[in-house]
Ligand SMILES: Nc1ncnc2c1ncn2[C@@H]1O[C@H](COP(=O)(O)OP(=O)(O)O)[C@@H](O)[C@H]1O
């Protein structure tokens with residue numbers, strides 16, 4: 210896929226929605242920052258939003274696990290993105306899984322209005338279940354990129370973020386102490402191990 214920094218999508222029309230998904234540590238944020246920086250090199254005006262709850266590394270920056278960062282605006286609700294999207298060409302949104310369902314309509318509207326919208330987020334939660342508005346965003350996107358971390362157990366491409374701590378809430382902010390990226394095979398082995406353990 211060729212991304213058009215000119216803000217025209219592959220059909221030559223202005224306005225599009227790109228989704229970058231995958232497990233934790235797969236490079237979603239790095240890829241988001243890379244696309245936004247390229248847009249800046251093309252003299253595009255860029256605005257980045259993230260959910261206010263994600264204050265792990267910084268209140269007002271999107272930061273990758275490899276310490277790349279870009280200034281962002283934290284917002285409490287998806288509607289705020291519509292209100293705050295000013296006179297820009299490209300809108301980046303990180304950690305989209307944490308937004309309310311309204312984010313789907315907001316992204317659709319922005320793309321139709323002519324913005325290039327680039328969204329990054331976890332496709333699945335720690336149970337391997339689709340996360341929040343991500344499946345709907347992927348369905349309506351013009352382009353979807355699935356990134357893969359390396360499975361920390363066997364070196365294959367990882368597909369899910371396995372939770373290492375005993376907590377069943379869907380939302381639990383964390384890093385390497387709380388999550389590890391693993392592949393389908395190692396995830397299945399883990400589930401078997403846990404179900405055997407719960408029998409005794
Ligand atoms: N198991 C792993 N597989 C791949 N990258 C990893 C792994 N563990 C740590 N990393 C680091 O995470 C970086 C990706 O970080 P980031 O873009 O923030 O990912 P994401 O946003 O998908 O969580 C990689 O460049 C690498 O330095």
Ligand SMILES: Cc1cn([C@H]2C[C@H](O)[C@@H](COP(=O)(O)O)O2)c(=O)[nH]c1=O
Pocket residue numbers: 232233234237238265330331333334335336370371379380381382383384388
């Ligand atoms: C799997 C999973 C993750 N989270 C949290 C953990 C992190 O704070 C973010 C994901 O960050 P990343 O940029 O993709 O590394 O989400 C969660 O709350 N619930 C989950 O099931």
Ligand SMILES: [Zn+2]
Pocket residue numbers: 360361362363364365391392393394395396
């Ligand atoms: Zn594995």
